[in-house]
Amino acid sequence: MRTPSVRQIMPGSNREMVRKHTGSSLALAAEVPRRCNLGRDSGRPCTRGANLRSPRESNKEELEAIGAEVATRYRDLRKRPLSVAIMGQTGVGKSSLLNAMFAANLEVGHARPTTKQPTPLSVRSNEGHEIIFWDLPGIGESESADAGYLDVYADLLLGCDVAIWACHVDNRSTLQDVRTLDALLSGRSIDQRRLLLSRLTFILTKADVLSNPSWIYALDGNSGTFAPPKAVTGRLEERERYFEEVLLAPHYQELVSRTYVTGRFSGRKLSILSEVAGHRLEIEGRELICHGYVTDQVEKRLLARFPDTSEVWQRLRENHRVISCSSIFNYDLTRVLAAILNKLGWESVARFADVIEKTENISDIPFDTARHLSNIVVWDRRTERPIYDLKTAEIR
Numbered sequence: 001m002r003t004p005s006v007r008q009i010m011p012g013s014n015r016e017m018v019r020k021h022t023g024s025s026l027a028l029a030a031e032v033p034r035r036c037n038l039g040r041d042s043g044r045p046c047t048r049g050a051n052l053r054s055p056r057e058s059n060k061e062e063l064e065a066i067g068a069e070v071a072t073r074y075r076d077l078r079k080r081p082l083s084v085a086i087m088g089q090t091g092v093g094k095s096s097l098l099n100a101m102f103a104a105n106l107e108v109g110h111a112r113p114t115t116k117q118p119t120p121l122s123v124r125s126n127e128g129h130e131i132i133f134w135d136l137p138g139i140g141e142s143e144s145a146d147a148g149y150l151d152v153y154a155d156l157l158l159g160c161d162v163a164i165w166a167c168h169v170d171n172r173s174t175l176q177d178v179r180t181l182d183a184l185l186s187g188r189s190i191d192q193r194r195l196l197l198s199r200l201t202f203i204l205t206k207a208d209v210l211s212n213p214s215w216i217y218a219l220d221g222n223s224g225t226f227a228p229p230k231a232v233t234g235r236l237e238e239r240e241r242y243f244e245e246v247l248l249a250p251h252y253q254e255l256v257s258r259t260y261v262t263g264r265f266s267g268r269k270l271s272i273l274s275e276v277a278g279h280r281l282e283i284e285g286r287e288l289i290c291h292g293y294v295t296d297q298v299e300k301r302l303l304a305r306f307p308d309t310s311e312v313w314q315r316l317r318e319n320h321r322v323i324s325c326s327s328i329f330n331y332d333l334t335r336v337l338a339a340i341l342n343k344l345g346w347e348s349v350a351r352f353a354d355v356i357e358k359t360e361n362i363s364d365i366p367f368d369t370a371r372h373l374s375n376i377v378v379w380d381r382r383t384e385r386p387i388y389d390l391k392t393a394e395i396r
Contacts, residue, residue, distance in 0.1 A: 081122065081130035082351040084340075085156045088166035089176055093205040093327055097166060098133050100327035101337060101362070102355065118152055123355070131355045134160060154184050157196055161348045162340050165247075169204040169239055169324050174246045181247060190254065198256045201339045202247055204324035207331055208374075210235050215329065215374065223364045226329035236324045243322040252293035259315040259342055261288045276305050286346070288312060294320045315342050328373055330363050337362075 086094045095108045102123055121133045134156050136149070157163040167177055185193045207228070208215065216227045228236060248255065265273075265283050273281045278301075279292025292298075299317040303310055318339055325332040337356055344352055365373070371390050380387050 080351065081132045082348055082355065083132045083134065083160040084162050084164065085134040085136060085160040086164040086166060087136040087153060087157075088205075089168070089171075092166045092168045092171075094135055094164075094166050096327040097164075097203070097205055097325070098135065100330055101333050102131065102133070118156060131351070150180075150183055153180075154188070154196070157184070157199065158192060160199070161345070161352075162201065162343055163196075163199045164201050164203055164336075164340075166203045166205050167243060167247075167322075169207050169236070170209050174243065178246055185251070185254075193251075193254050194256050197248075197251055197254055198258070198319075199343060201336065201343065202243065202322040203336060204236075204239055204243060204322060206326060206328075207236055207324040208326040208328050211374075217365075217370055217374075219367060223366045224370060225363045226326070226331050226365065226370070228331070240322045240324055244320070247322070248320055249293065255293045255320060256289060256291055257294045257316045257319040258284075258287050258289045259312060259319070260286055261309075261312055262286075263309065273302070273306070276301050288316070290316050319343065330365055333362050 084098075086098060088094055098121070099108070119135045121135065123131050123133065136153060136156065165177070165181075167174070185196065188196070208226075210228070210232050213229050213231055215232065216229055217224050218227060261283070265288065270281050270283065277290060277292070277294075277298050279290050279294075279298070281288060281290050283289070294316045296317070299313050302313040302316075306313070319342060321339075323332060323335055323339060325336050327333070341349065341352060374390075379385075
């Protein structure tokens with residue numbers, strides 16, 4: 001039979017959901033090289049304000065030596081492994097998430113906690129670039145175990161390039177996550193608290209468990225992309241707002257959001273931006289830093305005043321969002337990767353990009369695989385045989 005088009009099989013609101021989530025992969029693919037180029041620029045020597053003579057007065061060999069030293073430092077940093085730590089309560093699917101995002105091969109535990117101690121996993125890209133994932137022991141197993149893990153958590157989270165905090169999207173109790181986050185921050189300096197919070201990317205896993213109504217699989221040739229219908233999207237957004245309120249909002253005074261910028265921001269413009277946002281904004285190298293909690297309201301005010309740089313305000317806001325995803329349907333993994341990319345320092349961006357070279361295809365799932373991820377069987381009670389089974393149905 002002829003495969004119906006997306007327009008034929010779903011209402012307009014659900015078609016919009018598909019366009020939104022299939023387009024995110026292409027957006028990330030375009031974002032990576034742009035961010036990498038800024039990273040290379042950030043590694044070049046800047047003479048403005050430094051104690052150097054002008055090029056006309058300086059010794060040419062001295063300037064060339066400085067440039068060569070910076071270039072060597074950039075190459076050396078790029079060769080280092082990128083470190084990513086992921087933590088969360090037992091059973092939220094931390095290992096599955098890493099497997100889906102980075103084509104890793106971590107053991108997945110279904111009954112008892114698989115990870116007993118901080119476990120490094122080294123993965124190499126096709127070009128041989130190394131990334132090390134730290135799959136941290138699950139929290140919530142016991143108070144004594146959690147207490148023993150806290151110092152290890154803090155050291156790894158502060159030492160890694162990026163950290164992911166995973167929560168189950170359908171978990172009604174956030175008390176354990178709140179207590180653990182508070183314990184990690186307790187007793188640390190204000191700079192350490194800000195650094196830890198700015199590195200954490202909060203993720204809601206297993207978005208696929210919210211399945212009433214059914215998810216949409218938009219087929220294009222031999223593969224397709226999963227997207228939630230409008231009703232499920234609303235429930236996911238509601239869960240994201242709730243987790244943001246309980247995990248991030250209480251630390252509003254310590255939150256910092258930063259993102260890369262391509263244009264120039266004068267002192268006058270930064271002053272106006274700070275007034276509009278209600279937080280202090282400053283430029284550090286090629287990064288714009290907002291010292292404060294970037295809420296929906298802050299983003300809207302910035303968008304209204306400076307719509308020409310809307311992508312900058314959206315990235316600042318995204319840093320303080322909680323993102324729902326599915327490692328089974330590969331749903332919104334590109335959004336997670338983009339959030340990670342935005343939080344990396346310039347010295348880490350190129351290494352991260354080397355590892356996620358093929359992110360433009362991460363959301364695509366072959367139909368032969370997708371048909372086994374979600375199934376419907378129609379059983380005829382009169383004949384006692386199946387009339388329709390997605391796993392065996394032919395699609396032409």
